[in-house]
Amino acid sequence: MALITDLPTADVWWVRERMDDSITLVTEPHVHPFLRCNVWHVRGRDADMVVDTGMGIRPLRPFVERELGGCLLAVATHAHADHVGGLHEFEHRVIHADEAHEVAEPQFAALETSAYGATTVGVYEAGGYEFPPLMIDAVPSGDPIELAYEIAASPATRVVAEGEVVDLGDRTFEVLHLPGHSPGSLGLWEESTGTLFSGDAIYDGPLLDALQESDIDAYVDTIRRLRELPVTVVHAGHENSFGGERLIDLCDAYLDRRA
Secondary structure, three states: OOEOOOEEEEEEOOOOEOOOOOOOEOOOEEOOOOOOOEEEOOOOOOOOOOOEEOOOOOOOOOOOOOOOOOOOEOOOOOOOOOHOOHHOOEEEEEEEEHHHHHHHOOOEEEEHHHOHHHHHHHHHHOOOOOOOOOEEOEEEEOOOEEEEEOOOOOOOEEEEOOOOOOOOOEEEEEEEEEOOOOOOOOOEEEEOOOOEEEEEOOOOOOOOOOOOOOOHHHHHHHHHHHHOOOOOEEEEOOOOOOHHHHHHHHHHHEEEEEH
């Protein structure tokens, strides 16, 4: 077991930023942007929803616990380790049918940059990102952190597909199947407000479409679909949120390169 012993200690691991009256962004600021997943907490009348769950380095649930009790849903936009590290903490777990098998088994997360292929990291380096040897710049207080660790199995309690609805009582989100980055990537679309939770299908940074399970042709179709959505705001899997004009710019840039 290789432990990380030469980084400073961070007493605060998770931080929160209120986006509006019902949506809060939760992030791990000491994780490199390559793996720093945006965790979205959406408050609803009958249920709260957590979109993605970070790296699993420290427990997430205490930061998103539903204050008045009731249902708390965790939705995984896809099964990559930086998005499902804390999925096992939640009783109600939602994922697309095409990736349910992946979260049903334990998987491993790595914090050494060398564990990620040069092709993948190179996409970010070309975008101006720098990579130190480790994907974190501090360790949380408490138990030592391993360079590679197991993420607990998190069998889905609900498997979803295109067109299904996640209902919070006063807010409903339609499941969009957005393959390309991964086979079962999904988005959550609230037409009444123009709000899209896009996972890694689209974000304001270098898009990864050359992973082992990626499909560029499917990604092109997904990007064309997203370009036509009348969005007000996109809350993505990484980087900052953005509006409709920026969505079109990002989609056009990808289509210019790949279509």
